[in-house]
Amino acid sequence: MNEILMGLTAVMTPYNLFICVAGLFIGVLFGALPGFSATMAVAIFVPFTYSMEPGSALLLLSGLYCGGVYGGSIPAVLLGIPGTPASAPTALEGNALVRKGQAGKALHLVTLASVFGGFVSALCLLVGSGLLAQVAMMVGQPEQMFITIFGLSVVIMLSEDNLYKGVMVAIVSLILACFGQDPIEGFPRFTYGFSALISGLNVTSVLIGLFSLPEVFKMLEDPFGKIAESGKVGSMKMKLSELKASLYNAIRSTLIGVGVGIVPAAGPDIAAFMAYNQAKKASKHPEQFGQGADEGIVAAESGNNGATGGSLIPLLTLGIPGSAPAALFLSAMILHGVRPGPTLFTEHAETVYTMIIGFAVINLLMYFVGMIYCKAGSMILKIPKAILATSIVVLAVVGTYSTNRNMFDVWVMFGAGVIGYIMIRNDFPIAPIALALLLGSNMEKAWSVTKTLYEGELYMIFTRPLTVALALFTVVSFAFPLYKMYRKHKNKTKAAKAADTEVK
Amino acid sequence: MKKALSLILASALTLTMAGCTITIGGGLGDGTATTGGDVSSDGSFYAGKTVTMIVPWAAGGGADTAVRLVCDYAEDILGCTIVISNVAGGGGSIGLQQLVTSNPDGLTLAYVANTDSNGDVMLEGITYTVDSFAPVCVFAEDPHIIVASKDSGITDLASLEAAGASGETSWGIGGAWTHWDFLKMEFEEATGTNYHRVVYDGGTTAITDVASGDCDVATPFISEAMSQIDAGNVVPVAVTSAERNPSCPDIPTLAEQGLDGFDSTMWRGVVAPAGTPESYLREFAEAVGEACQNPELLERAQTAGTTISFIGYDEFQDYFMENHESVRSYVEQADF
Incomplete structure (x- = not known):
């Protein structure tokens, strides 16, 4: 309690509050620009924090991180281009709402869900970090392996309309995730003699191309039109009853987010997909998903922001970063002598509690910063598509190049964009690519360690209780949607046979 | 003397050729070396x-x-x-x-x-x-710090060597084809032992698995290891440099424990x-x-x-x- 008050007073100084707001403003901007990401925002500002107090430095980075994850959802709603992979499921729904003239409502919903997810995850971090650290410790390599496979089961849901195409895309993408050195022997695979492929395809570049360029090509099919034909953004007002209806969904999605965040190998992007998946399973109107379902937006956004706090748990208690921005947090903390690990909470209590309380405050402030951006951002719907498309391509190229200063990544980005457009025009879902690329390499790493640790007696992994539970989840998550589809199919044929007499 | 002269000449020449760079860079320097003349007189190439x-x-x-x-x-x-x-x-x-x-x-x-x-x-x-x-x-x-899990019973070089006789003790490294791999090979060659190689994606992941007992030995860097060591979750065995490290003066070197001249950083x-x-x-x-x-x-x-x-x-x-x-x-x- 003492530490909490200490943290609260540290955050509530004008300087630190200013730092939080500044971090948010910059973070949201980075997240919102296609091609730029939360990771870049944190990477650029890490050197700036060297001269700051450790507490303030971590507050700035937290603001950038939370803002970046949230910011990605603004273009996801408005343009159907997720600013960061974590907003990919939001893009599936948001764009449909814009076409219905409900952009304002969608943005408000996104903001509220993000604030809720982020704030609750900060509370979980504050109250349960000790307990959750125990959980994080229990998640060894065999558990991580099952979690990644579990994550892949979301592909089935994403491609319910055309299961074979979806699964095919996922399998090809898993092979793409194998490009580069194999994790055990360092043998280069699928590199075709290019040294640039030694570390594999850069997932960020692929995703930037895949999500931004096809939308650009679509815009160019009608270059003089505007995104919202009527120029109507729609009211931002929402009814209380609508909020109440989403509350349960938001709580569930946030908890999924926190849980996924704890797993070292998965971050906000995977959390968003999983929460979206569960929301669709639990929904009374699953057929609305993809056509602008509020539930989908709420789930994805509270899920990915829930993971921001969750991913700090393995970072703070074990020193293991759960996502790329978390890895940068780690190096900033080490540089300030605030070394993450089991002794962090005793040795650096003030800094840590400043950061955690700051995390909660930042998420509340995010509502106000977010609404400013949403108001301003909705203007882009009125810009002619030709101008918009050009700016997006410029941003995508600059963003891709500046991450690694590497021209090869830019070609990868363009390649992914062209392939993505061809896929969309032929009704292949592109979301499974994101999922498979993000999970593929982690799955391989976890599998290779598990395999070497349990060499010759792989069945012994089932002596770990958590592994058994996760393995069962995984089996169910693959089987359940298939069973549901089978039943639907059977009902349909039955209904057809029984003609008019037996209408379901 | 001749060398110094040629150095001055060479730098003067380069400075004249790269005059443009100097004017741009000069403003960013510490202000003492803004003109070409000052720079060449003290023989410095990089100034400005x-x-x-x-x-x-x-x-x-x-x-x-x-x-x-x-x-x-x-x-x-x-x-x-x-x-x-x-x-x-x-x-x-x-x-x-x-x-x-x-x-x-x-x-x-x-x-x-x-x-x-x-x-x-x-x-x-x-x-x-x-x-x-x-x-x-x-x-x-x-340097790396060799750490062992509490269940493994390894506490010093002798018990580490004993555990390496059968080839069944797992040794976690932070990445294939990195110094982690070569350190393991050097150690095995120096002691005539053999460990089961487990490749993680970083020293922290490896030491976490040692702390939970899934892996027996790991060789993280100091920044990755100290918190788990201080918390008593893993047993520090040795540092791999020739001398003790100021960040952890209590952990002995391998050389001190009998492995003469071992130095791998x-x-x-x-x-x-x-x-x-x-x-x-x-x-x-x-x-x-x-x-x-x-x-x-x-x-x-x-x-x-x-x-x-x-x-x-x-x-x-x-x-x-x-x-x-x-x-x-x-x-x-x-x-x-």
């Missing part, structure tokens, strides 16, 4: 210029942190501006490829570590060889493209050497978990080649 330091790894990583720290101080001594350029990808090869194809004018340098000169045998599609580089200096040597250094004039590189190396004695830098480095240790220009020429040959022979013998 802008140097690009390629770090072939992502911003925020261990390599990046160490380079930025040292360059921060070397910059003031040289009176120049050092721009850190993170060119990541290709297992470090893309940045080094960019270095070897750049002008050998002393203004483009790169970060280098133990295994980089062997890219042509370890990676694929690499066109540069050890001869493409001109070694400049080493500024840090990071991950060194971090600077290289230039082959053909860069030696006088420039000497100037740069000397400045880094001076920076490495700054107590403020040493303190900041210790906080960041890096062990500053300087190897000058002359010594590094041989050290670089010896290290190259040693790594090459391990790569060629490697049998996983």
Whole structure:
């Protein structure tokens, strides 16, 4: 309690509050620009924090991180281009709402869900970090392996309309995730003699191309039109009853987010997909998903922001970063002598509690910063598509190049964009690519360690209780949607046979 | 004397040719060396210029942190501006490829570590060889800490060696084809032992698995290991450098425990493209050497978990080649 008050007073100084707001403003901007990401925002500002107090430095980075994850959802709603992979499921729904003239409502919903997810995850971090650290410790390599496979089961849901195409895309993408050195022997695979492929395809570049360029090509099919034909953004007002209806969904999605965040190998992007998946399973109107379902937006956004706090748990208690921005947090903390690990909470209590309380405050402030951006951002719907498309391509190229200063990544980005457009025009879902690329390499790493640790007696992994539970989840998550589809199919044929007499 | 004269002449010439660069860079320098005349009179090549330091790894990583720290101080001594350029990808090869194809004018340098000169045998599609580089200096040597799980019963070198007799004790490394791999091979060769190699994606993941008992032994860096050691979750066995480390003075070296002369660290250094004039590189190396004695830098480095240790220009020429040959022979013998 003492530490909490200490943290609260540290955050509530004008300087630190200013730092939080500044971090948010910059973070949201980075997240919102296609091609730029939360990771870049944190990477650029890490050197700036060297001269700051450790507490303030971590507050700035937290603001950038939370803002970046949230910011990605603004273009996801408005343009159907997720600013960061974590907003990919939001893009599936948001764009449909814009076409219905409900952009304002969608943005408000996104903001509220993000604030809720982020704030609750900060509370979980504050109250349960000790307990959750125990959980994080229990998640060894065999558990991580099952979690990644579990994550892949979301592909089935994403491609319910055309299961074979979806699964095919996922399998090809898993092979793409194998490009580069194999994790055990360092043998280069699928590199075709290019040294640039030694570390594999850069997932960020692929995703930037895949999500931004096809939308650009679509815009160019009608270059003089505007995104919202009527120029109507729609009211931002929402009814209380609508909020109440989403509350349960938001709580569930946030908890999924926190849980996924704890797993070292998965971050906000995977959390968003999983929460979206569960929301669709639990929904009374699953057929609305993809056509602008509020539930989908709420789930994805509270899920990915829930993971921001969750991913700090393995970072703070074990020193293991759960996502790329978390890895940068780690190096900033080490540089300030605030070394993450089991002794962090005793040795650096003030800094840590400043950061955690700051995390909660930042998420509340995010509502106000977010609404400013949403108001301003909705203007882009009125810009002619030709101008918009050009700016997006410029941003995508600059963003891709500046991450690694590497021209090869830019070609990868363009390649992914062209392939993505061809896929969309032929009704292949592109979301499974994101999922498979993000999970593929982690799955391989976890599998290779598990395999070497349990060499010759792989069945012994089932002596770990958590592994058994996760393995069962995984089996169910693959089987359940298939069973549901089978039943639907059977009902349909039955209904057809029984003609008019037996209408379901 | 003759050498000094030629040095002055050479730098004067370069300065006249690169007049443009000087005016731009001069404003960014410390203000004492803004005109060409001042610079050439004290024989300094770097004063007032802008140097690009390629770090072939992502911003925020261990390599990046160490380079930025040292360059921060070397910059003031040289009176120049050092721009850190993170060119990541290709297992470090893309940045080094960019270095070897750049002008050998002393203004483009790169970060280098133990295994980089062997890219042509370890990676694929690499066109540069050890001869493409001109070694400049080493500024840090990071030791590993050998830690063991509490269940393993390993507490010192003797019990570690005993556990390595059967080949069943698992030894977690932070990545294939990195210094982690070569450290394991060196240790096995020195003690005649054999461990079960488990490849993780970093030292922290490895030590976490040691803390939970899934893996028996791991060799993380100091910054990755200290918190788990302080919390009593793992048993520290030894540091791999020749001398004890100031960050953890209680942990004995392998040499102290009977493994005479064992010294294996991950060194971090600077290289230039082959053909860069030696006088420039000497100037740069000397400045880094001076920076490495700054107590403020040493303190900041210790906080960041890096062990500053300087190897000058002359010594590094041989050290670089010896290290190259040693790594090459391990790569060629490697049998996983």
